[in-house]
Amino acid sequence: MPELGRAALLLAFGLVVYAALAGGYAAYRARRRLLESATNALFAAFASVGLAAVVLLAALARHDFSFSYVASHTSRELPLGYTLSAFWSGQEGSLLLWLLVLTGMGSAAVVLNRRLVRQVLPWTVPILGALASFFALLLVFVASPFGTQVAPADGVGLNPSLQNPYMLAHPPLLYLGYVGLTIPFAFAMAALASGRADERWIVATRRWTLASWAFLGFAILLGAKWAYEEVGWGGWYAWDPVENAALMPWLVATAYLHSVMVQEKKNMLRVWNAVLVTGAFCLSLFGTFLTRSGVLNSIHSFTESPIGAWFLGFIAVVAAASIALILYRLPVLRSRTRLESLVSREAAFLYNNLFLVAFALTVLWGVIYPLVSDAVRGVAVTVGAPYYDFFAVAFGLPLILLMGVGPLIAWRRASLRALGRSLLWPFGVALVVGALLLAGGAGSSPAGLVGYTFAAFVLAAIVLEFVRGTRARHALGAGSWAGAFTSLVGRNRRRYGGYVVHAAIVLLLIGAIGIGGFATTREAKLSAGQSLAVGDYTVTYLGSEQRRAANAQELRARLAVSRGGDELGTVLAGKNRYFAEQQTSNEVAIRSDWLRAEDLFVIADQFNTDGSVFLKVIVNPLVNLIWLAGLVFVAGSLITMWPDAREQQRLARRFAEDGALARA
Amino acid sequence: MAAALAVFLVYTALAGGTPSLRPSQVAGHDGRVSVAGKVVGEPTGTARGATGLHFTLRDVQGTATLPVVYRGSVPDLFRTGRDVSVEGSLQNGVFVADKLVTKCPSKYTNKPS
Numbered sequence: 001m002p003e004l005g006r007a008a009l010l011l012a013f014g015l016v017v018y019a020a021l022a023g024g025y026a027a028y029r030a031r032r033r034l035l036e037s038a039t040n041a042l043f044a045a046f047a048s049v050g051l052a053a054v055v056l057l058a059a060l061a062r063h064d065f066s067f068s069y070v071a072s073h074t075s076r077e078l079p080l081g082y083t084l085s086a087f088w089s090g091q092e093g094s095l096l097l098w099l100l101v102l103t104g105m106g107s108a109a110v111v112l113n114r115r116l117v118r119q120v121l122p123w124t125v126p127i128l129g130a131l132a133s134f135f136a137l138l139l140v141f142v143a144s145p146f147g148t149q150v151a152p153a154d155g156v157g158l159n160p161s162l163q164n165p166y167m168l169a170h171p172p173l174l175y176l177g178y179v180g181l182t183i184p185f186a187f188a189m190a191a192l193a194s195g196r197a198d199e200r201w202i203v204a205t206r207r208w209t210l211a212s213w214a215f216l217g218f219a220i221l222l223g224a225k226w227a228y229e230e231v232g233w234g235g236w237y238a239w240d241p242v243e244n245a246a247l248m249p250w251l252v253a254t255a256y257l258h259s260v261m262v263q264e265k266k267n268m269l270r271v272w273n274a275v276l277v278t279g280a281f282c283l284s285l286f287g288t289f290l291t292r293s294g295v296l297n298s299i300h301s302f303t304e305s306p307i308g309a310w311f312l313g314f315i316a317v318v319a320a321a322s323i324a325l326i327l328y329r330l331p332v333l334r335s336r337t338r339l340e341s342l343v344s345r346e347a348a349f350l351y352n353n354l355f356l357v358a359f360a361l362t363v364l365w366g367v368i369y370p371l372v373s374d375a376v377r378g379v380a381v382t383v384g385a386p387y388y389d390f391f392a393v394a395f396g397l398p399l400i401l402l403m404g405v406g407p408l409i410a411w412r413r414a415s416l417r418a419l420g421r422s423l424l425w426p427f428g429v430a431l432v433v434g435a436l437l438l439a440g441g442a443g444s445s446p447a448g449l450v451g452y453t454f455a456a457f458v459l460a461a462i463v464l465e466f467v468r469g470t471r472a473r474h475a476l477g478a479g480s481w482a483g484a485f486t487s488l489v490g491r492n493r494r495r496y497g498g499y500v501v502h503a504a505i506v507l508l509l510i511g512a513i514g515i516g517g518f519a520t521t522r523e524a525k526l527s528a529g530q531s532l533a534v535g536d537y538t539v540t541y542l543g544s545e546q547r548r549a550a551n552a553q554e555l556r557a558r559l560a561v562s563r564g565g566d567e568l569g570t571v572l573a574g575k576n577r578y579f580a581e582q583q584t585s586n587e588v589a590i591r592s593d594w595l596r597a598e599d600l601f602v603i604a605d606q607f608n609t610d611g612s613v614f615l616k617v618i619v620n621p622l623v624n625l626i627w628l629a630g631l632v633f634v635a636g637s638l639i640t641m642w643p644d645a646r647e648q649q650r651l652a653r654r655f656a657e658d659g660a661l662a663r664a
Numbered sequence: 665m666a667a668a669l670a671v672f673l674v675y676t677a678l679a680g681g682t683p684s685l686r687p688s689q690v691a692g693h694d695g696r697v698s699v700a701g702k703v704v705g706e707p708t709g710t711a712r713g714a715t716g717l718h719f720t721l722r723d724v725q726g727t728a729t730l731p732v733v734y735r736g737s738v739p740d741l742f743r744t745g746r747d748v749s750v751e752g753s754l755q756n757g758v759f760v761a762d763k764l765v766t767k768c769p770s771k772y773t774n775k776p777s
Contacts, residue, residue: 161740233737370684380684382698525712585740605737606712614712616737 002067005055005146008048009096013136015045016103019129027122027193035118038125039110045132046103053100056093056145060084066151069093075157075580077551082163088171089162091292091307092145097172098288099135101179105208106132109183113204121201123190131182134314143307157580160552166226174219174246178284180212181253185281185322188274192325197332199264202273203651207641209260213253214637220246221630232588234601234618236515236626239388241367245287248360248367252280255356262349265411270333271326272353278322283360285315290367341413348406352399359395363388393447397454400509403502404458407465407495425464430457448517455506455513462499462506469496491646493639500636508629511597514622523605527612535619537600538562542570544607552576554587557604557613561591573604573615597624682751687721688728690754699730699759700749703742711738721750721759734761741766 023038025031056069060083065071073086073093087093106128110117117124139145161167184205191201223243228236237243256276262269289311326333339346366383374380408422433456434449442449466485469492473484489496522534526541533539540560547554556574560567573589589602599620606614685693687701701721711717716733723729724747732750742748742764752761 231740379689382682382684384682583740583743603737606710608710608713 001055001059001064002146002148005052005059006140006144008052008055009136009139009144009146012045012048012052012099012103013133013140015041015048016129016132016136019045020126020133021129023122023126023129027126030122032118035122035125038129039117042103042110042125042129042132043107045136046100046107049096049100049103049136052139052146053087053096056096057084057087060086063155064151065153065155066148067145068147068149069145071149071152071155073155073158075155075551077580078158078163079550081168082158085162085168085171086158088175089158089167090145092139092143092147094171094175094288094292095135095139095143095307096145097175098179099132099139101175102128102132102135102182105180105183106186109187109205109208113187116200116204117190120196121187121190121194123193124186127186127189127193128182131186131318134310138307138310142310154580157551157578160576160578160583160585161230164226164230166222166229170219170222170226173215173222177212177214177216177219177246178249178288180208180215181249181277181281181284183208183212184256185277188277189322189325192274192329192333195329195332197270197329199267202260202264206260209253209257210637210641213250213257214634214641216246216250216253217637218630218634220250221627221633225627225630228623229588229590230585232586232603234519234521234603234616234620236512236623239363239366239385242291244363244367245290248363249280249283249287251356251360251363252276252283255353255360256280258349258356259353262346266337266346268335268337268339268346269350270335271330274322274326274333276353276357278319278326279357279360282315282319282322283364285311285318286364289315343409343414343416343419345406345409345411345414348402348409352402352406355395355399355402359391359399362391362395396509397450400451400454400458400506403505404454404461407499407502408461422464423461426457426460429460430454442518445513445517448513451509451513451517455509458502458506462503465499466496489639493642493644493647497636497639497641500639501633502636504629504632504636507625507632511622511625511627511629514598514625515620518621520619521616522618523614523616525608525612525614527610532615532617534600534617536563537617537619539600539602539615539617541613541615544574544611544613549576551580552578555607556587557607557615559589559602559615561600571600571602573602575604575607592624594624597622597628599623684749686723686726686728687730688723688726690730690759693754696751696753698749698751698763699732699761700724700747701730702747703744704729706744707742709733711735721748730759731757732759732761734764736762736764739764739766 019038019041022034022041026034026038056067059067059070060074061080063070063074063076063083069090069092070086073090074083078086088097110125110128113121184201187201187205191197220243223246224236227238227243256273259269259276260273263273289308292307339350341347366387370380370382404426405419405423409419430453434453437449437452442452466488469488470481470485473488474481520535522532524532526532528541528543531538531540538561540562542558542560544555544557547556554574554576556572558570558572560570562568568591571589571591574587576585576587577583578585586603589604591600593599601618601620603616603618604613605616608614682696682698683693684698684700687699690697690699699721702724703719704722705720707717707719709715709718711734716735717738718731718733721730721732734750734752746766749765750759750761751763752759754760
C-alpha cells in the first residue's frame with residue numbers, strides 16, 4: 001500500500017510539472033490544444049493526489065503502524081475520528097492536504113472560469129502547476145507521508161491537547177483559507193503575465209477570495225475556541241506565533257477585499273492590489289512554514305527540519321517573481337484616475353488599508369524579531385503580549401472608527417457637512433453609551449471604555465444604514481416592512497453582507513474587551529467543603545473523584561456553583577492522564593451563562609496528596625460574544641457570496657464593453 | 665510613513681522586549697529575562713506549594729545547566745526532556761521563575777523523548 005501512495009504522488013508530481021512547463025509554453029505561444037492538455041494534467045494531478053490521500057486515510061483507519069506517519073501520530077486506543085484527523089496533525093500529512101486542496105481548488109477555479117482562462121488568462125494553468133510542483137516536490141523527495149518501518153506494537157498516539165472536536169475542524173478550514181488565497185494570486189499573476197489590466201480577474205476570483213478569507217477567519221476563531229477550552233489559561237488569544245501565522249494573511253486579505261472594491265469601481269489601486277494579493281499569498285505560505293517547519297521549536301535555528309530551508313526559498317522565489325512581474329507591467333497598471341479628495345469613500349478605503357497592512361507588518365515584525373535580533377546582536381529578544389496589545393489598540397481603534405464612518409461617506413468627494421449630518425445619530429448614541437458605562441463603573445479599564453464607545457458608534461451607524469435603506473425601499477412601495485428589508489438586502493448582498501460582517505467584528509471587539517479588560521481572577525487552595533468567592537459567584541469544593549476512560553485516567557474536582565444565593569448546579573474541573581502518550585492535560589470547567597454571555601472558568605491547577613485542590617477561578621464577562629461573532633461572521637460572508645443573477649447580468653454587460661475596448 | 669513605522673517598531677521592540685537566553689548565557693544578567701532550555705532530571709516539589717517546583721534546565725545543544733524554581737500553573741506539556749521557556753530573574757544562583765511556557769516541540773508531533 002505505501003508503494004501505491006508513493007507512486008500516486010510521483011505521478012502527481014510529473015503531472016503538475018507538465019502543467020507548469022507545457023502550460024507555460026502554450027500560454028507563451030498561444031497554443032490552444034497544448035493548453036488544453038496542460039489543463040487536463042492539472043485535473044489528473046488532483047485525482048492522483050486524491051488517491052494518495054485515500055491511501056493515507058486507509059492506513060490510519062487500519063492502524064497500519066508500518067507507516068511511520070501512522071505510528072508517530074496515532075495509537076490503537078485513539079477514537080476513530082481523532083485517528084483520521086491525524087491526517088493533518090503532522091507535517092507530511094499537512095503538506096499532502098495542502099497539495100490536495102490546491103489541485104482541487106485550482107481545477108475547480110479553472111473549470112468554472114473555463115472561457116476566461118482559455119481566451120484571456122491562459123497563464124493561470126502554468127502558474128497553478130508551478131505552485132503545486134513545489135508541494136509535490138516536497139512530498140515526493142523531502143517529507144514523504146509514506147515512509148515505512150517495521151511495525152511497532154502500538155503507536156505513540158496523538159497529542160492529547162489535539163484530541164478536541166475543534167481541532168478536528170480547525171486545521172482543514174485553515175488550509176482551505178490558506179490555499180484558497182492561491183486562486184486570486186494565480187489569476188492576478190496570470191492577468192499580469194498576459195498583460196491584461198482590466199478587472200476581469202478580480203470579478204472571476206471575488207467569491208474565491210471571499211470564501212478563503214471567510215474560511216481563514218472562521219478557522220482562527222475555532223482555534224481560539226480550542227485554546228480557550230483546551231489550553232485553558234483563561235484567555236482566548238495569546239499572540240503566539242502559531243496564532244499570528246494565520247492572523248497575518250487574514251489581515252492582508254481583509255485589506256485586499258476592501259481595496260479591490262476601489263479597483264472594481266474606479267480602476268484605481270491596481271499596483272497596490274497586485275502587491276496585496278501577493279502579500280496575502282506569501283504570508284499564507286509563511287504561516288504554513290511557521291507552523292509546519294519546526295522553526296518555532298527552537299528560535300535559534302531556522303532550518304532545524306529539512307523543509308524549513310525549502311519553504312523559505314520558495315517564499316523568496318514567489319515574492320521575487322511576483323514583484324518582478326508587477327514592475328515589468330507597471331506601465332499597463334498605472335491608473336488614469338486619481339484620488340479626488342481626502343474625504344471620500346476611496347480615501348476611507350485607503351486609510352483602512354494602511355492601518356490593516358501596518359498592523360499585519362507589526363505582527364510580522366514581532367514574529368521574526370527574535371530571529372533578527374539573534375542574528376544581529378547575538379541575543380534573541382522575544383516580544384511579548386504588551387507589544388502586540390499596544391499595536392492592536394493603536395491600529396485597531398482607528399480601524400473600528402473607519403468601519404463606522406467609511407460606509408457613510410460618498411464616493412469621489414464628500415462634503416464635511418453632509419458627513420457630519422449622517423454621523424450625528426451614531427455619534428449621539430456613542431456618547432450616551434459611553435456616559436452610561438462610565439456611570440456603571442466601566443472606567444476601571446480606560447481602553448475598554450473607549451473601545452465600547454467606539455463599538456456603540458459603529459453598531460449605531462450600521463443599524464442606521466439598515467433603517468435608512470429599508471425606509472427607502474418601503475417608500476418605493478415594496479409592501480410590508482419585512483418585505484422591504486429582505487428586498488433591500490437581497491438587491492445589495494455585497495453591501496449589506498459586508499455590514500453584517502462589520503457587526504460581527506464589533507461583537508468580537510465587545511467580547512475581547514470584556515475578557516481582556518474586565519475579567520476577575522481568584523486563586524486558592526481549598527479542602528473539601530471550603531468555598532471561594534469570585535465576582536458574584538461562589539464556588540464550593542465538594543471532593544475529588546477518579547474515572548477510567550478508554551485512553552486516559554480522569555481526575556476531577558467536583559464543585560458546587562452558586563450566584564447571589566441561587567444554586568447553579570455542579571461543575572467538574574480536573575486533569576486527564578493519557579496512557580499511550582504519557583501526558584497530563586488540564587480539563588477546565590466552563591459554565592456559560594448565555595443570557596449574560598459570561599463564563600465561569602475553573603482550572604484545577606494541582607491535586608494535593610491531602611485531598612485538597614488548588615483552584616484558579618475566573619469570571620469572563622461577555623466572552624461568549626466572541627463565539628457569537630464567529631457565527632455572525634459566517635452569516636455575513638455567506639450573504640456577500642450568495643449568487644446574484646442581477647449582478648451577473650450587469651458584469652456580463654460591462655465586460656462585453658470592456659472586451660470591445662481592449663480589442664480596439 | 666513606512667520608514668517612520670519601521671523606526672518606531674524597531675524602537676518599541678528594543679525597549680519592550682525581554683532578552684531570551686540559553687541557560688549558559690544567564691550568569692551576569694540581573695533583571696528580568698526569559699530562558700529557553702531542555703528539562704533534565706526529575707522535577708521535585710510542587711508548583712503550588714511552599715517549596716515551588718524545582719527542576720534543571722540545560723542548553724538545548726550543550727551541557728551548561730541552570731537550577732530553576734517555579735511557582736504557578738504548570739502547562740500540560742511540561743515534563744523531563746521537553747524544551748521549555750521560563751521567565752523571571754536570577755537570585756543567588758537559582759533562577760526564580762513566575763512564567764513557564766512549553767516550547768512544544770510536540771504541539772503537532774509526539775516524539776518519544
